[in-house]
Amino acid sequence: MSNFPVAFIVILSIISLAGIGFYCLLATRNMIKVIIGLQLMVKGVAMAFILGGNLTGQVNLAQTMALTVIVADTIVAVMGLALAVQVRHRLGTLDIKALSTLKR
Amino acid sequence: MNSVLITLGLIALPLVAAPIIYLFGRTSVRKQRLLGMTLAKLLTLLVLVLEGLLIYLGVQVWVAGGSVATNIGTIQVGLDGIGLIVGTIAVGLGFCVVIFSIPYMENENGEEKYYALLLTLIGSIVGLACSMDLFNLWVWFELMAISSYFLVAFYNEQPASLESGFKYLTQSAVGSALVLFGIAILFSTTGSVAMWSVWSNATSGTPIVYAAAALIIVGFGIKAALVPLHTWLPDAHSQAPSGISAMLSGIVIEAGLVAMLRTLSVLAQTHFPSGIILLVFGCVNILAGNLLALRQVEVKRMLAYSSIAQVGYMLVGFGVAILSSSYVAAAGGFFHMLTHAMMKGLAFLAAGAFLYVLHIGKGEHTALVLDDLNGAAKKYPVVAFLLSLALLGLGGLPPLAGFMSKWQILVATAGVNSTLMICIVIFVALNSVLSLAYYVPVINRLYRLNISETAAAGRSISWIMVLPMVILAVGIVVIGVWPSLANFLTFNAAASLMYPFGV
């Protein structure tokens, strides 16, 4: 762990990215922002893979995985945005509160 | 056929076929809709039959003493016991659902996408079950999730459908992010994502490994509907097209559970207390699921909640298996997975058939409530009988399949010589009785003499819809009177699961 301070900083940023993402999910009411929160979370996790590759010396593998994660997550984001578009189309709002009719 | 070809075929076939099916359906939309769609449906069925054949060939290789596995780059994939049972359920249930959907989805907007995505869903579940690599497992899991998002929100002009789709998407995406985080941590600490090398490298229970395990349980737990992570489930199950509800309940949530078990088995040497955690979640799931279902008036929502309870039985089985290194318990868990797929599949298909003939077939997207079913047996005797059969099976009444699988789980639980386990047996059995309190009144309604207005005005039912239900019903009864038929599947799966735990 010769590059300890760097690793430390990266760990901090991973946790804060994931935390900000989750907070965004919890707190925001706009559907687009919810998707952004999801993206933030996953980007933090992708960084965790890079860090892992760096720590264990398997940078290639780590980068491959991080790229795969980004691709997969983009698809999810696209799906989410498509749904958001439909919701805006049908309900005329992007407020997440409009999506609480199914309960009990 | 050699094992490499079998493995690759098993995984690649549905994914290669799915776009072709879409194209068949798509190109024909403007010109000759009928021809193209028929071809698409037939191709879907053909691919599923081929998948079944490949699984069968894989088993033949197995029985001859070989192993069905190969490497794609550094990624190891192979058909082991778990892959066999999950693949069988996915392909078998998928086959029934595809047949059921032929009349159900007829002329829906986007019909051609439906079959392509359904096949992708099935293919991704098979892939997930065959994967021997943590990251690859996640990729299949994500593919399964993505294909199911679309299917859940299929009726994209219905607000309720969109709502459930969006909630499902976000919660599921959060789950997969958590899983990924856990896998990243494991990768950082062990330097690998291949299951066996993680298994051999992760030997001590450091806090960081425990954190990874917790994230993985919660992440996969969202998909597997562990209470309190289950909140997406009743919405998604009740709003999806009925065939998809059957798939979601019958195999998708179980696929989440299987992925969780695979990952936990990798951590077997770290003494992570996964057994007790699963057991606790199991008991909570059973009780919460039953209570939540008790006062439901929407049929599909009730079935959805009952899925939460049924997953609880599997969790109890697997929890006991891991806790006490019990082979029988693991086999019981897988057995319940199999029987639940048949029973809940049948229940959702039958409920879906009612939903179709009473509401959706007439273009109304209202929910099927219990009152609609009053006296339905008079007009739809076969479907009413099949629904009753499925519900009685789910309630654990003999001689149906559900009783036998619960029995196996309970035998194993009682086999752990402790007072706590006896209490769990009593708790689980009493909950089975509690579940009767919501299954049985539905049956009473079906057999009333005074038919409800909705049921009286229903359309006639197509035999194509009934056919897959009959197949499932026969399976339920046959397994119920001859439970050891399933032993080959369940005990091989148990062997694969318990091997990393040193059993």
Add this chain to the structure above:
Amino acid sequence: MNLILILLVIGLPWLGAFIVLLAGDKHEKLQHVLAVAFSLAAGAAAIMLLPNVSKAVVISLPAGTVFGNFTFVADGLSVFLTIIATVIGSLAVIFSTSYMHGEAQIGRYYAFVLYFIGAMAGLVLTSNMLLMFLFWEITALCSYALISFNNDDPKAVRGGIKALIITSVGGVGLLLGALLIFVYTGSLSYSAILGGNASLPANILAVLAFGFLIAAAAKSAQFPFQTWLPDAMEAPSPISALIHAATMVNAGVYLLARFYPVFKDVPYWREAVMVVGVLSALMAAIMALVSTDLKRVLAYSTVSQLGYMVYAIGAGSVFASQFHLFSHSIFKALLFLAAGAVIHSVGTRDMTKMGGVGKKLPYVKWVFIVGALALAGIPVFNGFWSKEMILEAGLKGGSIVYYSVMVFVAGLTALYTIRAVWMVFYGEPRSDYHAHKVGLAMKIALAPLALAAVVSWLAVGRFSLLFGANSLPFHNIQPFGLKEMFHEVIALSTLIPLAVITLGILCWVFRSKLGGLVKAFNWMRWLAEHSFGFEGINTGIVKATEASAESLRTTQTGIFSWNLLAVLGTIIIFFVLFAIGA
């Protein structure tokens, strides 16, 4: 030979059930004929088992691993109960051809009756605990389906579900016992533990013993589970006669009798069994005294008589209990079928609206009186002999307190029986009813039962041979002929119950002069009408469950942020637990 017969006894009714369903409700006549044919065939097969009674395992189908070998044994106890199930089943089916004539969905009715007959035979014939539990639950399922046969009547549906839930709750005891037997002996067959070849640890044996007692109490409608049986009276009368008087409710007694040899040494077990029997007998008799619904009176009396049987097992006399079971099945089936004929004819179950029915239906009146005399324990009728034998056994094997209560209950039995007979058949009509003619099939079904209620006790010698060393090895029951029975029953101590019974009858005769006494017991009447609070407990449990279900439902808010908060909360709980653990 036995192999084929056992397969026939179980298989024929099940096949019949299937065929009757297939015949379709459009061919009602065909359905009647088919049902009668299949049930009679099963009865014949069961009777043919009689000469071949043996303790040997007849069939053993290996089902593998945790399911054990599916074994069947045609020993004395099994064959006796099989015959009861199939023969009374046939009579009930014959009765039904007239009783259920013209009802809708008759196919479903017969299918479940036949399914029940097969399952009941299976329950007593199998020696595999898994199969026993399986058949146990099937009988509960059939009972539920038949109680709520009339699905449009909410009372019938509620009664059916109540019966199913309560018997299933008790079934948990049997399930647990079956599991423990498997875990500790490695086999699901009960013969290993009955023969003493496999010894269980004492605490496990106690769990087993009391678990089976709970199961038996729930199935046989004993204290504290007795509330389901009166509500089960919404079923058609032949069902009440078959399932809720003659067969299924005996399954609990059968279970206790079957396992008596191993359980008898469990501390407090026999005591508990006797207490259950005594309390059930007493409370049910008092409730029968105040009920005005003819079928409910009979239901309470069933609970009460089953209490006698349970008491006899606790007192150590399995034979007396089984002998009373034999008599009871006959006279109670007779009473229920006769009551069914009355109800079918008059159109009400309320005794306050009857009165003077005897003049219009003399045949039914006489057979009902035969049944009533047997129930009351009047000499020469079969109920007298078996009840006296139980009381004798109780005097020898249990405390004098229990004995005196049971003697008192015998008096109460006589009292409520004569009350019912009087209110239904004598006096002036208290409402404007039309008595329809009773169908020929009903009369045919009643005749053999009435005859048997008078003479069945003569068969005691043959009956006891069923329980001999070759056919029931672990119970150690000696042959017991007519001579021994006379010797035992015609004794000085018999005078006490007889006197009490006479007193009970006299109480009814001079009821107008006992006004003060009746008033003094008004509090008891109030208690009995409220079923001693057990109905309240049931309702309380149901309400509490429903309330918790409703409150749990509010956690499904449908609000997106709450859902994600639950996820976050779960992660935090995990981390906190690990932090504490580490």
